């Protein structure tokens with residue numbers, strides 16, 4: 555699935571040096587999928603700010619849970635109806651939803667949490 559190739563180099567886009575940040579990556583940059591790592595980062599590594607970055611032209615805009623579940627059922631003969639693959643239809647809303655989700659989580663410390671969109675077409679990063 556070439557659409558799902560990574561489109562974002564966080565270190566380059568955010569100007570990070572080695573050790574500046576704990577970068578947690580996953581398909582679509584979804585926080586639900588990252589929660590385990592975020593908790594570890596805050597509790598054990600002392601991380602005190604969270605930046606969520608999604609990007610334009612994301613593969614997560616191109617399918618639905620029903621589509622990927624059907625593909626897995628057909629290709630692997632497995633039922634994964636219990637797995638939320640977290641695709642989205644609205645890029646900006648996906649960032650807003652993820653910021654809200656972390657801010658409301660009792661497992662995430664009350665720290666600055668901001669969301670951004672990386673525009674692959676321009677190389678610019680825009681606050682949502």
Ligand SMILES: [Zn+2]
Pocket residue numbers: 558561581582583609611612613614
């Ligand atoms: Zn993507």
